[in-house]
Amino acid sequence: MLSVNLQVRQSQSLVMTPQLLQSIRLLQFDRGELQGFLEREAESNPLLRVERPAAAAPVRMAPGGGSDLEARERAAPGPTLQTHALSEIADIFADERERRLAAHLFADLDASGFLATDPLAAAGSLGLAETDALALLERLQAAAEPAGLFARSLAEALGLQLARRGRLDPVMRTVLAHLLLLARRDFAALARLTGERESDLPEILAEIRRLDPRPGSRFEAEEAVAVVPDVLVAGPVDGAWVVELNSRAFPRVAVRETYARRVASGCIEAEERQFLQNCQQSASWLLRSLDQRARTVLRVAEEIVRRQDGFLRLGVPGLRPMTLASVAEAIGLHESTVSRVTAGKYLATPRGTFEMKFFFTVxxxxxxxxxxxxxxxxxxxxxxxxxxxxxxxxxxxxxxxxxxxxxxxxxxxxxxxxxxxxxxxxxxxxxxxxxxxxxxxx
Known part of the structure; x- marks a missing residue:
């Protein structure tokens, strides 16, 4: 027999409101992501004013403390590898058609200066025979500077450099074809392959070691991003480290209260007044969330510094084991919160600038x-x-x-x-x- 019953049950559940979700996102934003988010918020909220932090001041380290921001910013950047590759192609190929083909096939290099993709595989899509594409590549490799640029492998890069010196003989070709044996210092196997005496092979090794295995590494990277630390650690002062937020790493946000009052005092419609109230509430929430974010970053940083006093005084030998869970328990936060805070955040210490994640080791x-x-x-x-x-x-x-x-x-x-x-x-x-x-x- 079927019946209908009415029952009342009580349960608890966590509801992730949009504001809570946004607060979580704010915690894991790095400096650039936070700046971008705030600027987008200001575009939709006329009461918000976002000021970009002043250019980051150099973070000077104690002697022996490693590189600092000033060292990364002291010189104008040189040409990038991509720019240099296009310049070499333009200089070597006078014919316009050949220049365009070479730029399309060979200009994409990896950080070592080697071809990032197989140019012969792409030749067919341009209506170019593989033999013609290979002829273009050989002309480029023979004349490009530095020698070894536009190679398809390490062995080819070394061979191009040896060829410029007139040293690419059959023995060298055999050694380059078996670089793995050379890396293992298996001179007995190389002696059998080359016909050379085993005692003569160290001299060949020494000659190869003088070559440049990464001819493209001398050029500037495509994009150099300076790290601006979120927290500054100084001292010790009276035996304790001084930990403070770096104001230049935190964008400044202000609410145009005067503007809001002036608009509200005028004759505006109910819909416009509601919009203005929503903007005020959103701005107030954002300011509170940013303050909470800053205080949370500082709390985590202070606990890291407290636990890693040995590292700050002695370097890596003094680094102590530390987990996200132990830090979270010590400061009363959830482990996931500590994980978000330490991602993409940096500490400037007398020993150098380190990502917070660096200090967590098993x-x-x-x-x-x-x-x-x-x-x-x-x-x-x-x-x-x-x-x-x-x-x-x-x-x-x-x-x-x-x-x-x-x-x-x-x-x-x-x-x-x-x-x-x-x-x-x-x-x-x-x-x-x-x-x-x-x-x-x-």
Whole structure:
């Protein structure tokens, strides 16, 4: 038998209002995104006035503190790689048709100065035979400066430089075709391929090392963006660090109250008055949200500085393990809020300018039961151990793990290998070959 019942249930749910969503977005905006958002708001709200921050003042660091903003802004930018590539094409090809074809096929270079796309694959769409496109490319590569520009690979870039010097003989061609063996210092295999004596190969290696593997790197990047820190850290003063917001990183927003009162005092229709009231409410909410954003950024920065006192005094060896959750718990915020605040925000410290995310590292356990170590400080130790090696004392990953355990760092061999690779350091076998090659070349 069917029946109809009326029941009352009570439940709680979080309703994300547009204002709350906007407040969350404001937290994760970086300086440029925030400026753009405020300018768009001012376009739709006649009561808002947004002032662009003054040009960022140079952030001077303590001696040895790394590069600063002044160093990034002190010189007028040089030509970009794209500009230089087009200039070389214009100089080399006098024929208008050839110049346009070359610009279309070859002007797109990556940061190293190599062709970013395969020009021969695009030749057909221009009604150009691959052989003709290849002939154009060879003319360009033979004359372009610096040598190696417009290459399709590292091996080709090195070959172009050797050809300019009259040194691209069959032996060199074979070595360039097997760069992986050269990188591994496998001179025995190269000797079999080239017919050269193994003892002569270090000299070839030394010659190749004098070439430029990235001929395009000497040019300015397409867009250089100066980092303006959100928070300034100075001191210590009386043993404590001084943490304050950088006013130049926060756009100034004002409400035209005089304008609002003058309009409201006139004879305006009800619809216009309602629009004006909505604008006032929106402006007031925005000012409160910006103030809350600034205070939240400062609270997070102060907690980071408090926990990373060792880094500020000693550098990377003093970096402590720290998680988003631990900082959030300490200052009474949600972990997701701390994550949004630290994204794209920068601290200027006496040791340099760092993104807030830099200070969050995983903890590496201590073998003696003492205080945990940060991953970055452990990487630094591994790099220093390898940097102090000699040809007769090259450390394996097991050796490094054992030494770290002796220093109170509990780290497995596979984790040592992962950190070593993250530092861009080769294996012990490759390092030993490199050192032997240097000794023979010297």
């Amino acid at each position: 903890a590496i356990g201590a073998s003696d039961g003492g205080e945990a170590h940060s991953a970055e400080s452990v990487k630094l130790r591994i790099g220093r151990m390898i940097g102090a090696e000699s040809v007769d004392n090259v450390l394996s990953d097991d050796d490094i793990a054992a030494r770290l355990r002796g220093e109170g760092v509990d780290l497995a061999r596979r984790t040592v290998a992962k950190y070593r690779e993250a530092l861009g350091l080769p294996s012990s076998v490759q390092r030993r070959r490199e050192m032997k090659a240097r000794r023979l070349a010297g």
